[in-house]
Amino acid sequence: AQKVTQAQTEISVVEKEDVTLDCVYETRDTTYYLFWYKQPPSGELVFLIRRNSFDEQNEISGRYSWNFQKSTSSFNFTITASQVVDSAVYFCALSVGDSSYKLIFGSGTRLLVRP
Amino acid sequence: DTEVTQTPKHLVMGMTNKKSLKCEQHMGHRAMYWYKQKAKKPPELMFVYSYEKLSINESVPSRFSPECPNSSLLNLHLHALQPEDSALYLCASSPEGNSYNEQFFGPGTRLTVL
Numbered sequence: 580a581q582k583v584t585q586a587q588t589e590i591s592v593v594e595k596e597d598v599t600l601d602c603v604y605e606t607r608d609t610t611y612y613l614f615w616y617k618q619p620p621s622g623e624l625v626f627l628i629r630r631n632s633f634d635e636q637n638e639i640s641g642r643y644s645w646n647f648q649k650s651t652s653s654f655n656f657t658i659t660a661s662q663v664v665d666s667a668v669y670f671c672a673l674s675v676g677d678s679s680y681k682l683i684f685g686s687g688t689r690l691l692v693r694p
Numbered sequence: 695d696t697e698v699t700q701t702p703k704h705l706v707m708g709m710t711n712k713k714s715l716k717c718e719q720h721m722g723h724r725a726m727y728w729y730k731q732k733a734k735k736p737p738e739l740m741f742v743y744s745y746e747k748l749s750i751n752e753s754v755p756s757r758f759s760p761e762c763p764n765s766s767l768l769n770l771h772l773h774a775l776q777p778e779d780s781a782l783y784l785c786a787s788s789p790e791g792n793s794y795n796e797q798f799f800g801p802g803t804r805l806t807v808l
Contacts, residue, residue, distance in 0.1 A: 614796060622782055622784075622801055622802040623801040624784065626796045626798060626799075629796050670737075680727070680792075684736035685736065686736055687734075687735075687736055
């Protein structure tokens with residue numbers, strides 16, 4: 580069975596603080612893909628990153644960085660120098676196999692960045 | 695054009711009404727999806743269309759009826775809904791219906807059933 584766990588329900592930080600959102604996944608498949616999506620109050624899910632199971636390189640994109648560790652089945656997301664505009668719900672998701680359409684979402688982490 | 699559009703943004707309907715939600719994308723994507731999202735929950739997959747054919751129905755009640763008139767359009771027809779069907783309905787598309795394709799989401803239709 581596949582599962583994604585985001586243990587942090589809600590995080591509150593002050594602007595300019597760094598914050599890490601945790602994601603732990605479970606799957607027995609050797610081929611899988613991990614995603615992060617951002618959902619601001621407007622409702623639209625915004626794609627942030629995809630990582631495949633064969634590529635453990637960490638990635639940095641501006642203030643965003645992702646740490647993928649297969650040994651701990653984790654795909655954590657760090658925002659450096661957070662801004663008020665980063666306030667949103669962040670979902671980690673898993674897709675497995677070669678032909679699965681299904682995104683298995685975690686329960687989401689609500690991030691509030693206070694000025 | 696890299697967006698998915700959805701209309702209407704908000705919809706209020708009675709339990710005896712018939713209404714439709716519309717979704718459109720012009721990215722040439724061949725897979726389109728309907729999701730339902732309740733407050734403070736992740737999206738739940740309802741239907742998947744691949745090359746204009748229904749490929750997945752996640753055991754959705756028949757009061758929800760999807761339709762894919764062409765590769766750019768996806769409709770969700772609603773009939774005899776219940777108050778518990780009130781939710782945000784999200785449409786998404788992806789280049790193909792594969793696990794490695796990221797899905798691009800629309801802004802959603804916020805549905806209230808009275």
